[in-house]
Amino acid sequence: MSKPTVLLIGGLTHANKEWNEYGSKYNLKEFLKEDRQEFLSNMKNGKYDDVVALYRSNNSVAQTGPFNKELISLLPKSLKFICHNGAGYDNIDVDACTQKGVKISSTPIAVDNATADVGIFVLLGALRQAWVPLKAIKEGKWRGSASLGHDPNGKLLGILGMGGIGRAMAERARAFGMKIAYHNRSRLPKELEGDATYLSFDELLAQSDVLSLNLSLNAKTRHIISAPEFAKMKDGVVIVNTARGALINEKDLVAALDSGKVASVGLDVFENEPEIEEGLLKSDKAFIVPHIGTMTYETQREMELLVLHNLENAVDKGSLLTPIPEQKSKANGNL
Incomplete structure (x- = not known):
């Protein structure tokens, strides 16, 4: 045979x-x-x-x-x-x-742990607006024009997509004193949900201090975050994306950064990789890394x-x- x-x-x-x-x-x-x-x-x-x-x-x-x-x-x-x-x-x-x-x-x-590790890395980098001093010290300018950042402690981390990576993000964020809320197509069973609060999509947008995208990309989720969604968020929200770049309309994201609606962003993924929206490359509010989420041996x-x-x-x-x-x-x- x-x-x-x-x-x-x-x-x-x-x-x-x-x-x-x-x-x-x-x-x-x-x-x-x-x-x-x-x-x-x-x-x-x-x-x-x-x-x-x-x-x-x-x-x-x-x-x-x-x-x-x-x-x-x-x-x-x-x-x-x-x-x-x-x-x-x-x-x-x-x-x-x-x-x-x-x-x-x-x-x-x-992939859960490595991706969540990078998610926390870019989250902290975005909160501290670390791009400016990192660039400055390499140029021999010490901190450059760095401004005060924010602590994660006490902030509400909204997780859009509470699968394995989302739950790993939540576990790590709790260690920094963050409160957790999430939105899924359906609510998690209690043993997986833990102390996280289940919110509707619009509630998550409105209440999150930091919004982390941890969902799959498909026809329904492409550009799930665009201008109408940014308008529903808090002024000064922080956005984190380690999932897929096309979940966010990057031109709308740049506009939200420029207006101050979004205070800063931490990105490991981009809409048209390896090309990156020019506005993100130029923005001091963008803490970005080149899709390294699972890059460990x-x-x-x-x-x-x-x-x-x-x-x-x-x-x-x-x-x-x-x-x-x-x-x-x-x-x-x-x-």
């Missing part, structure tokens, strides 16, 4: 040993350095007609481009599982996959292993360990 076939797209950094060991029970195929046209050609020519599950990542977009309708329409009938490395998966057309009967996993849990290895474990469970047992929320209720049955 032939072994099941699995496909690796884009290569691994920390779990090559574990991938190669799968060769004892799977037929391993790889697509590492080629481009989208070759990948599409491979599918049209039947090169992957035996592939049951594949491993891909946000980084592998460089090889294949996004998994959009065009690409998904060419996926072989044998393919049942896409095991994705990344907490965000907005470069996969989930609806097209669901219609084709393809199940998707992502890497929650593995421990987290990167844990993410790769989680994807491989999803792949193994999919092939051996027909189900995913960490299915994406849109498919979770159907993860063990027909889509």
Whole structure:
């Protein structure tokens, strides 16, 4: 009996040993350095007609481009599982996959701590408006024109998206004396909610001293924070985003910074990465880092292993360990 076939797209950094060991029970195929046209050609020519599950990542977009309708329409009938490395998966057309009967996993849990650490880092940097003195000292100007910042203690941290990363942010923020409120599509059970206050979306906008975005990007959440939402916020609110840049309309954000409606912002993600809105680059109120949320050895290895474990469970047992929320209720049955 032939072994099941699995496909690796884009290569691994920390779990090559574990991938190669799968060769004892799977037929391993790889697509590492080629481009989208070759990948599409491979599918049209039947090169992957035996592939049951594949491993891909946000980084592998460089090889294949996004998994959009065009690409998904060419996926072989044998393919049942896409095991994705990344907490965000907005470069996969989930609806097209669901219609084709393809199940998707992502890497929650593995990314929570590292992303929340960076979230607190940019939160503190924004509250203290640390960009000015950091830039000044490098230029030999000591503190430069630095002004007084604010303490986190006693501030209300509003978390939009109280999933694993949001809850990890809340845990860390409590250590700084912050009060926690949140908004989700549905309220969390008490054991996950803890002392956090559940608010409506508009209530969260109106009451937060610091607003942290910790939700997935999709058609419904794109530009969820724009001019109308800024208008509902407190004057001098601080915005933090470690999720996806396109959750915020960056031009509206720059306008809110310029007007003083938003006192400062801490960003790890941007709407058109790696390009950054010029107004953010010029603003002394913007504490920004280049999407480093999961850039630790421990987290990167844990993410790769989680994807491989999803792949193994999919092939051996027909189900995913960490299915994406849109498919979770159907993860063990027909889509």
